[in-house]
Amino acid sequence: MEPADIVQLWSVRKTYRTAAHDVTALDGVTTGFRAGTFTAVMGPSGSGKSTLLHCAAGLDRPVAGKIVIDGVDLATLDENGLTMLRRERVGFVFQAFNLVSALTAEQNVSLPLRLAGRAIAPAEVRAALAEVNMGDRAGHRPSRLSGGEQQRVAIARALITRPAVVFADEPTGALDIKASRGVLGLLRGLVDGQGQTVVMVTHDPVVAAYADRVLFLADGRLVEEFTGDVDAESVAARMAGLESSAC
Structure with missing residues (x-):
């Protein structure tokens, strides 16, 4: 049996109002993200890739269309309901690690559980850190961790609620090559070993090549996708074509 789409988007449209005119960031995007897959989203600057991620994650509401996460139609939720859904079913990892500087790695990882009012099992938090090879750094604050280590803690924090x-x-935007490879290998391992679903925005073809699937956006529209054995050279060539068309 084929795995179901954990996230589904139908004809999603998003516009932003500026002083001069309305800007269409997403223009009727329909796609889905299957359970246990790793998808990269790419496109030229202004193509709508970050807007797609924000709408798909329930951080921003579209002006039209439908988005479903793990069987829940986001349009049926008020702001409190969206907040609860994001806390329980969605994990976030950003370029800026967004760790709380005054807290240890262990305390940062447990923060989503505290915010959700859930009981915190120390063994569960330590297991999450061990999953990202940070078990021996649990008591360290962010200032004592490298960029790659901080991102690993951020990933553990994203995973602690067992999100869909x-x-x-x-x-990997703020990381050097070695740390970047480590983080990407970790994400790839979570998909392959634990069936985690990952959707990643990137501008880097080498980063995108870690994914099972690459979606290409241009002018707010889904224009192409690569699946299967994704290689950096093919991704780079397609991006070059999109960027030259955008000039």
């Missing part, structure tokens, strides 16, 4: 999907926005 993890959305990552340029998760």
Whole structure:
């Protein structure tokens, strides 16, 4: 049996009003993200890739269309309901690690549970850190961790609620090559080993090549996708074509 789509988008449209005119960031996007898959979202600057992630994650509401996460239609939820859904079913990893500087790695990972009012099992938090190879750094504050280590803690924090999907926005953008490879290998391992669903926005073809599938956006529309054995050279060539068309 084929795995179901954990996240589904139908004809999603998003516009932003500026002083001069309305800007269409997403223009009728329909797609889905299957359970246990790793998808990269790419496109030229202004193509709508970050808007797609924000709408798909329930961080921003579209002006038209339908978005479903783990069987829940986001349009049926008020702001409190959206907040609860994001806390319980969605994980987030950003380019800026967004760790609380005054808290240890262990305390940062347990923060989503505290915010949700859930009981915190220390063994569960330690297991989450061990999953990202940070078990021996549990008592360290962010200032004592490298960029790659901080991002690993951020990933553990994203996973602590056992979310249906993890959305990552340029998760390696602030890392050097070695740390970047480590984080991408970790995300790839979570998909392959645990069936985690990951949706990642990136501008880097090498980063995108870690995914099972690459979606290409241009002018707010889904224009192409690569699936299967994704390679960086093919992704780079397609991006070059989109960027030259955008000039």
